[in-house]
Amino acid sequence: MIAFQPTSPLETVLSPPLRFADRTYRMVPSETRALFSMAAREDVVSLAGGMPSPEALPAEALRAVLQEVLATEGPSVLQYGSAQGDPVLREQICEVMAAEGVTASPDEVLVTVGSQQALDLVTRVFVNPGDSVVTEGPTYVTALSTFAAHQARIVEVAMDRDGVIPQALADTFALLAGEGRPAKFYYTVPTFQNPTGRVLGADRRKEVLDICRRAGVLVVEDNPYGLLHFGEQPHRALCADAPEGVVYLGSFSKTLAPGLRVGWVRAPRTVTGKLVLAAESAMLSASGLTQRAVSRFLSTTSWQGHLGVARSLYRDRRDAMLAELAATMPDGVSWTVPDGGFFVWLTLPGELDTRAMMARAIGGGVAYVPGTGFHTRGGERNLRLSYSYPSVSQVREGVRRLSDVIRAEAGDGAVRLREAVAR
Amino acid sequence: MIAFQPTSPLETVLSPPLRFADRTYRMVPSETRALFSMAAREDVVSLAGGMPSPEALPAEALRAVLQEVLATEGPSVLQYGSAQGDPVLREQICEVMAAEGVTASPDEVLVTVGSQQALDLVTRVFVNPGDSVVTEGPTYVTALSTFAAHQARIVEVAMDRDGVIPQALADTFALLAGEGRPAKFYYTVPTFQNPTGRVLGADRRKEVLDICRRAGVLVVEDNPYGLLHFGEQPHRALCADAPEGVVYLGSFSKTLAPGLRVGWVRAPRTVTGKLVLAAESAMLSASGLTQRAVSRFLSTTSWQGHLGVARSLYRDRRDAMLAELAATMPDGVSWTVPDGGFFVWLTLPGELDTRAMMARAIGGGVAYVPGTGFHTRGGERNLRLSYSYPSVSQVREGVRRLSDVIRAEAGDGAVRLREAVAR
Numbered sequence: 001m002i003a004f005q006p007t008s009p010l011e012t013v014l015s016p017p018l019r020f021a022d023r024t025y026r027m028v029p030s031e032t033r034a035l036f037s038m039a040a041r042e043d044v045v046s047l048a049g050g051m052p053s054p055e056a057l058p059a060e061a062l063r064a065v066l067q068e069v070l071a072t073e074g075p076s077v078l079q080y081g082s083a084q085g086d087p088v089l090r091e092q093i094c095e096v097m098a099a100e101g102v103t104a105s106p107d108e109v110l111v112t113v114g115s116q117q118a119l120d121l122v123t124r125v126f127v128n129p130g131d132s133v134v135t136e137g138p139t140y141v142t143a144l145s146t147f148a149a150h151q152a153r154i155v156e157v158a159m160d161r162d163g164v165i166p167q168a169l170a171d172t173f174a175l176l177a178g179e180g181r182p183a184k185f186y187y188t189v190p191t192f193q194n195p196t197g198r199v200l201g202a203d204r205r206k207e208v209l210d211i212c213r214r215a216g217v218l219v220v221e222d223n224p225y226g227l228l229h230f231g232e233q234p235h236r237a238l239c240a241d242a243p244e245g246v247v248y249l250g251s252f253s254k255t256l257a258p259g260l261r262v263g264w265v266r267a268p269r270t271v272t273g274k275l276v277l278a279a280e281s282a283m284l285s286a287s288g289l290t291q292r293a294v295s296r297f298l299s300t301t302s303w304q305g306h307l308g309v310a311r312s313l314y315r316d317r318r319d320a321m322l323a324e325l326a327a328t329m330p331d332g333v334s335w336t337v338p339d340g341g342f343f344v345w346l347t348l349p350g351e352l353d354t355r356a357m358m359a360r361a362i363g364g365g366v367a368y369v370p371g372t373g374f375h376t377r378g379g380e381r382n383l384r385l386s387y388s389y390p391s392v393s394q395v396r397e398g399v400r401r402l403s404d405v406i407r408a409e410a411g412d413g414a415v416r417l418r419e420a421v422a423r
Numbered sequence: 424m425i426a427f428q429p430t431s432p433l434e435t436v437l438s439p440p441l442r443f444a445d446r447t448y449r450m451v452p453s454e455t456r457a458l459f460s461m462a463a464r465e466d467v468v469s470l471a472g473g474m475p476s477p478e479a480l481p482a483e484a485l486r487a488v489l490q491e492v493l494a495t496e497g498p499s500v501l502q503y504g505s506a507q508g509d510p511v512l513r514e515q516i517c518e519v520m521a522a523e524g525v526t527a528s529p530d531e532v533l534v535t536v537g538s539q540q541a542l543d544l545v546t547r548v549f550v551n552p553g554d555s556v557v558t559e560g561p562t563y564v565t566a567l568s569t570f571a572a573h574q575a576r577i578v579e580v581a582m583d584r585d586g587v588i589p590q591a592l593a594d595t596f597a598l599l600a601g602e603g604r605p606a607k608f609y610y611t612v613p614t615f616q617n618p619t620g621r622v623l624g625a626d627r628r629k630e631v632l633d634i635c636r637r638a639g640v641l642v643v644e645d646n647p648y649g650l651l652h653f654g655e656q657p658h659r660a661l662c663a664d665a666p667e668g669v670v671y672l673g674s675f676s677k678t679l680a681p682g683l684r685v686g687w688v689r690a691p692r693t694v695t696g697k698l699v700l701a702a703e704s705a706m707l708s709a710s711g712l713t714q715r716a717v718s719r720f721l722s723t724t725s726w727q728g729h730l731g732v733a734r735s736l737y738r739d740r741r742d743a744m745l746a747e748l749a750a751t752m753p754d755g756v757s758w759t760v761p762d763g764g765f766f767v768w769l770t771l772p773g774e775l776d777t778r779a780m781m782a783r784a785i786g787g788g789v790a791y792v793p794g795t796g797f798h799t800r801g802g803e804r805n806l807r808l809s810y811s812y813p814s815v816s817q818v819r820e821g822v823r824r825l826s827d828v829i830r831a832e833a834g835d836g837a838v839r840l841r842e843a844v845a846r
Contacts, residue, residue: 015667016639018693019607021551027700051503059497066489074482078680080474113536113706120705124572128444146704149547184442216439244438257501259711270441277450281569282543282705283536288682290710 022129026148030141030373041362045398047385048367050194050342053317054389056310057257058297065296066289073292081288083280084272085111085264089295093264096298097250100226101240104248104266110275111286115224115251115263119143119187121278122220122247122265123150126184132176134183136164138345138374138382140194140222143187154376155183161336163190163200166207173215185218185247191235192225192341195374195384199235199339209242224251224263225341227307230315244268252294254342255307260290314342317387320395328403330410335385342388345371347381348406354383357409364408366401445552449571453564453796464785468821470808471790473617473765476740477812479733480680481720488719489712496715504711506703507695508534508687512718516687519721520673523649524663527671527689533698534709538647538674538686542566542610544701545643545670545688546573549607555599557606559587561768561797561805563617563645566610577799578606584759586613586623589630596638608641608670614658615648615764618797618807622658622762632665647674647686648764650730653738667691675717677765678730683713737765740810743818751826753833758808765811768794770804771829777806780832787831789824 040046069077084090090106097104112118127133129151135143137156147154155176157168169186176183188208190200200208212219221238229235239248251263265275279285297303321344325335332349346368348354354370361367371382385402387395463469492500507513513529520527535541550556552574558566560579570577578599580591592609599606611631613623623631635642644661652658662671674686688698702708720726744767748758755772769791771777777793784790794805808825810818 015691016636016641018641018691019549019605020697021547021549021554023551024548024697024701027548027697027704029700030703054498054502057498057501059493059501062501063490063493063497066493067486070482070486070489074486075477075480078480078482078485078682079477080676080681113709116704117706124444125447125450126442126444128446131444142704142707145700149701149704182442213439218439218441253503258503259501261706261708261710268438268441274443274447274450277452277568278447278572280453281450281539281565281572283540283684284565284681285684286536287684287710287713290712 023149023151026151027145030145044362044365044367045390045394045401046367047387047390047395047398047402048369049389050386051389052254052258053313056313058301058306061297061301062257062293065300066293068300069289069292069296077288077292079288081285081291083285084276085109085286086288086291086295089291092295092298093250093266097237097239097248097266100223100234100237102237102248102266103240103243108269108272109264109266110272110279111291112263112265112279113261113283113286114253114258115222115249115265116142116146117282118249118263118265119220119222120146121275121282122185122249123147123152125271125274125278126218127152130181131184132181134169134172134176134186134217136188136193138195138371138379139187140189141373143222144374144376152184153181156376159196159198161198163193163198163204164188164208166204166211169208170211170215173211173217177215182215183217185220186212187220187222188238189222190238191223192228192338192343194225194341195343195369195371196345197336197338197341197343202236205236205238206241209238209245213242213245219246220249221246222249224249224254227255228311228314229340230311230318231339239266247271255310256294256297260294262286262290262294314388317390317392317395320392321385321387321399324396324399328400330403330407333406342386344385344387346383346385348383349410350381352406352409353380355380357405360409361402361405364401364405366398366405368402446572446574449574450568453568467785467788467790468813468817468824469790470810470813470818470821470825471792472812473809474812475677475681476736479736481724481729484720484724485680485716488723489716491723492712492715492719500711500715502711504708504714506708507699508532508709509711509714509718512714515718515721516673516689520660520662520671520689523646523657523660525660525671525689526663526666531692531695532687532689533695533702534714535686535688535702536684536706536709537676537681538645538672538688539565539569540705541672541686541688542643542645543569544698544705545608545672546570546575548694548697548701549641550575553604554607555604557592557595557599557609557640559611559616561618561794561802562610563612564796566645567797567799575607576604579799582619582621584621586616586621586627587611587631589627589634592631593634593638596634596640600638605638606640608643609635610643610645611661612645613661614646615651615761615766617648617764618766618792618794619768620759620761620764620766625659628659628661629664632661632668636665636668642669643672644669645672647677650678651734651737651765652763653734653741654762662689670694678733679717679720683717685709685713685717737811740813740815740818743815744808744810744822747819747822751823753826753830756829765809767808767810769806769808771806772833773804775829775832776803778803780828783832784825784828787824787828789821789828791825
């Protein structure tokens with residue numbers, strides 16, 4: 001009778017005690033992701049997930065380029081690749097970043113498994129347990145879980161309609177430095193932020209860079225949505241004006257296809273060198289097949305044409321969501337007006353709790369993400385709506401259902417809502 | 424003039440001080456990988472890298488399955504996927520593991536970016552800085568860098584021809600427990616080990632499992648080569664006889680294609696749950712496209728037929744290497760006789776240093792990996808040869824060149840070699 005036989009009644013006794021690392025106890029399932037299963041119900045219009053639209057995924061073009069890649073580069077793309085990533089793709093990534101004013105060289109770029117891995121590697125390379133990381137409040141939900149998994153102390157800075165409030169950022173840096181725990185970096189999504197859809201104003205960009213420079217704090221600029229702008233021109237990346245002070249995270253997940261899992265990080269060379277070593281011990285290298293597929297897509301199809309189609313698709317859905325919000329939401333509910341990206345951020349009157357309301361919303365046939373998912377604390381009055389995945393008619397139907405849920409939640413008519421607003 | 428302008432002479436002054444995490448200073452370039460650039464020279468026969476043979480990469484079959492996957496599952500495989508991995512692939516992975524006696528359920532399996540990511544996630548979930556990890560000595564080079572990146576204390580246990588020495592393993596566990604720093608886990612490659620090609624004997628497997636059970640130490644079984652056996656039957660996995668005490672790492676990199684970056688980890692459910700959360704914060708999910716490609720390959724082509732072709736290809740190269748070693752190596756040089764996998768491990772007489780010899784070997788037109796790469800210390804007398812990538816004639820030529828280099832290194836004739844052996 002061998003030890004550990006699954007049939008052994010003593011199995012649990014015989015099992016080794018599981019002594020996890022301290023960080024592992026900080027890893028808890030995200031409330032947000034738990035919701036997605038509920039939101040997947042047939043009768044529910046989901047405005048929760050931030051997935052790109054299926055219509056914006058160039059399946060046919062990718063089928064063609066994968067054909068060519070395997071026919072012409074078969075053995076090499078199926079082999080182990082460079083830990084830093086395909087050299088040709090890294091050159092093309094520099095061209096992509098140039099659209100937002102960034103001047104980068106391929107040796108500053110590391111190709112990653114989506115920008116999520118880039119964020120994880122940056123955190124791994126900079127953060128000791130207990131180190132402070134400063135973020136916008138609210139911010140991207142999985143950034144919070146990545147920082148938590150690395151046992152970072154997360155400090156949120158308030159935003160207004162133009163993005164993070166510069167004085168509040170400066171005060172936070174000063175406070176942390178005063179405590180002898182200066183921020184390791186400032187994590188920001190300055191363009192079409194997740195979850196608010198807000199853009200950091202042009203003047204504020206210079207102000208924020210100057211505050212970070214004076215405080216000696218590195219900026220981690222996460223920019224997955226920048227090229228999905230509804231205005232004529234893309235916004236200038238923070239990295240464009242401070243290459244030595246900014247680590248830039250990019251991704252093809254929103255502009256091409258998440259399933260390829262191709263993102264990148266551009267950093268000052270010293271940092272990139274460490275990130276490459278971290279990537280090597282984390283995965284050896286990213287998939288040569290998907291990297292070459294993206295590279296060939298960029299070189300053989302109309303990237304700009306593809307982006308143009310995606311922009312107008314998302315603009316139409318944004319328009320539908322804003323129109324329906326204006327037409328159906330009760331007084332006292334306010335929302336952001338995104339000029340790109342995937343998200344609208346709602347603020348409800350003070351008495352309502354979007355987490356408590358979620359179950360009733362699902363019952364009412366609509367799903368959203370409660371604001372609490374994007375904060376270390378607070379956010380009960382807020383919720384995130386995404387217009388990227390559902391069709392225009394689904395967007396309209398979902399917003400109508402949500403308006404009904406909020407009205408019902410607020411009780412008889414909008415009376416208490418008006419009171420709440422009056423307060 | 425904006426801060427950080429790359430043109431600014433003050434740029435370095437204006438750059439934020441880079442305060443890396445403590446672990447980052449443990450991340451150093453691997454001596455082994457540095458060699459690969461040299462080994463890539465046209466006139467050098469490389470017996471260094473452990474890449475699969477190009478002839479064993481089913482480029483055409485993968486082209487076909489990728490076509491089908493994108494034609495029939497286009498939008499879904501290009502979207503975000505489950506953090507745990509494709510459910511169908513996880514079922515097929517359980518069937519693959521069954522060949523080595525493992526009874527696993529899909530909910531115990533996490534699909535990863537190669538088994539390297541599986542090892543990184545397991546280390547992340549279990550190891551605090553300073554925690555002890557026990558390994559075979561020598562062991563897989565990138566496992567050492569992953570453990571180092573997580574600031575683990577690496578403790579090697581000696582091997583003989585039948586694998587790790589059980590008593591030495593038991594003594595090591597006792598020593599660490601006595602120091603109040605019990606091993607977090609025992610990392611082992613029991614079948615066709617990298618770098619030695621050795622197999623842990625059947626009786627020793629039970630002995631090792633029993634030692635680990637009594638010491639309460641979790642086993643991390645890394646098994647990328649198990650299905651590339653030259654004998655009739657595969658070896659029974661450690662995990663087959665101790666599912667609650669063993670975390671099993673698997674990979675399609677050696678049996679299908681590294682460029683797909685599809686591997687997995689099978690662990691007790693409690694551990695798998697933590698690994699899924701770690702994977703989510705590390706990359707959200709692995710590529711749905713490459714996962715579905717592997718899944719469809721397994722379901723629509725002859726996996727066994729493919730493995731059979733790969734086995735005979737590698738067996739022929741192994742035979743060529745062993746024959747040439749026997750025909751050309753001077754007295755005093757000994758080597759392992761692998762019954763599967765990719766590697767042969769050489770031991771030279773005491774006066775030779777394989778690291779010092781490397782430059783002259785490159786000059787002599789052959790590359791190998793010095794033994795020092797596979798140890799935290801020591802290994803100067805050893806070197807690893809791989810027969811997986813070069814052709815049979817290249818293998819023979821490479822070994823002939825290496826024999827000449829060793830003879831020259833040993834000085835005039837085999838005199839000093841014989842002396843060395845006599846000592």
